[in-house]
Amino acid sequence: MSTKPRTWAVQLSSEHPGYQRVELKRRHPQSPDYEVVVVPTDALLALWSRDTGYFLPPVDQWTEEKRNGIRNFLDPADPGFAEMPVVSVHTRTVAEWSWLPPFRRILELPVVAFTNGRHRARYLAAAGAQHLPVEVTQRSALKLKALCGL
Numbered sequence: 736m737s738t739k740p741r742t743w744a745v746q747l748s749s750e751h752p753g754y755q756r757v758e759l760k761r762r763h764p765q766s767p768d769y770e771v772v773v774v775p776t777d778a779l780l781a782l783w784s785r786d787t788g789y790f791l792p793p794v795d796q797w798t799e800e801k802r803n804g805i806r807n808f809l810d811p812a813d814p815g816f817a818e819m820p821v822v823s824v825h826t827r828t829v830a831e832w833s834w835l836p837p838f839r840r841i842l843e844l845p846v847v848a849f850t851n852g853r854h855r856a857r858y859l860a861a862a863g864a865q866h867l868p869v870e871v872t873q874r875s876a877l878k879l880k881a882l883c884g885l
Contacts, residue, residue, distance in 0.1 A: 817855065
């Protein structure tokens with residue numbers, strides 16, 4: 736007997752080709768160490784953009800093959816469900832320089848990093864998703880909620 740996994744619906748733009756909604760399942764459904772947080776997509780991208788080594792370019796800069804591959808992977812007509820992105824929250828230390836004293840300030844910026852699903856997140860944002868479910872460790876969940884205004 737198979738049971739359908741619990742899924743979270745993500746609404747896309749009415750102009751998205753082929754489908755306007757996808758369902759994402761958890762990657763770690765049995766783990767008590769992870770929870771799902773539904774975050775505003777723009778807040779997630781803003782925090783992720785600070786991870787300069789792994790932030791992806793806009794979807795319209797991807798190859799057509801890459802765009803079509805992600806679109807087909809997320810297609811609800813596929814018999815399985817795609818997994819939601821898995822993220823963590825870290826702090827990035829940066830130096831800010833000024834001509835006025837103090838000449839250098841050290842800033843600690845919160846950063847979202849992806850364990851899995853960064854291409855899905857970037858694609859879904861471009862496809863019009865206003866909110867996105869992400870799986871995050873219990874330890875990072877409160878921080879992510881606070882950073883995203885939840």
